[in-house]
Amino acid sequence: GENVEQHPSTLSVQEGDSAVIKCTYSDSASNYFPWYKQELGKGPQLIIDIRSNVGEKKDQRIAVTLNKTAKHFSLHITETQPEDSAVYFCAAPTGANNLFFGTGTRLTVIP
Amino acid sequence: DGGITQSPKYLFRKEGQNVTLSCEQNLNHDAMYWYRQDPGQGLRLIYYSQIVNDFQKGDIAEGYSVSREKKESFPLTVTSAQKNPTAFYLCASSIVGGEETQYFGPGTRLLVL
Numbered sequence: 001g002e003n004v005e006q007h008p009s010t011l012s013v014q015e016g017d018s019a020v021i022k023c024t025y026s027d028s029a030s031n032y033f034p035w036y037k038q039e040l041g042k043g044p045q046l047i048i049d050i051r052s053n054v055g056e057k058k059d060q061r062i063a064v065t066l067n068k069t070a071k072h073f074s075l076h077i078t079e080t081q082p083e084d085s086a087v088y089f090c091a092a093p094t095g096a097n098n099l100f101f102g103t104g105t106r107l108t109v110i111p
Numbered sequence: 112d113g114g115i116t117q118s119p120k121y122l123f124r125k126e127g128q129n130v131t132l133s134c135e136q137n138l139n140h141d142a143m144y145w146y147r148q149d150p151g152q153g154l155r156l157i158y159y160s161q162i163v164n165d166f167q168k169g170d171i172a173e174g175y176s177v178s179r180e181k182k183e184s185f186p187l188t189v190t191s192a193q194k195n196p197t198a199f200y201l202c203a204s205s206i207v208g209g210e211e212t213q214y215f216g217p218g219t220r221l222l223v224l
Contacts, residue, residue, distance in 0.1 A: 006153075030210075031210055032210035032211070034212060034213075036215075041218070042217055042218065043115075043117075043201055043203075043215035043216050043217050043218050044201070044215045045215070046212055046214070049212060051210075089153060089154065093209055096167070097142070097159075097161055097207075097208030097209040098142075098144060098156060098159050098169070098208060098209070099213060100156075101146075101153050101154040102153060103152060103153040104153050
């Protein structure tokens with residue numbers, strides 16, 4: 001089955017700097033990789049996802065890159081703002097019609 | 112206003128008591144999921160259902176039970192066999208199972224008295 005490792009577990013950046021979170025996965029057959037943002041006491045919300053037919057996808061200050069050969073994908077947040085502070089989760093499909101989630105990265109943006 | 116609702120927001124359980132967490136969606140999604148979230152451990156899958164009247168165990172199903180009698184509803188019962196039930200419980204749904212976006216509800220925090 002799928003296994004997803006996420007690094008780092010915590011990340012602090014100065015406002016305006018960039019943040020990068022990386023995930024590796026084990027199942028080479030996986031083709032869909034979402035990223036979720038979870039604010040304190042709330043459910044996770046999808047912020048961006050990528051399918052394996054592309055290597056990069058951008059949405060304003062957020063981008064995701066995918067390296068299928070190396071089996072890793074990364075979330076990039078540029079020009080970070082205090083409201084970007086949250087826990088971010090990556091995920092990858094299992095072979096059993098569900099998603100396996102990484103353990104999360106707590107991002108703190110320091111004003 | 113479409114989405115997933117969970118109730119209650121907070122739930123207290125006494126020793127030996129079964130409690131049921133509600134999850135409803137009006138997105139017309141076939142697949143629904145229950146996750147448990149403990150600090151520092153991410154999201155762990157309890158049960159999932161790809162279609163009405165069918166469900167499968169996830170990674171930590173012991174001490175939990177579910178039903179899927181209606182497409183829009185997927186209640187989770189935390190039984191007295193679950194010895195450490197204190198956690199944040201999240202329900203999600205997707206159009207179908209597998210490589211599809213899951214949409215999450217706001218969560219229910221379960222505490223033991």
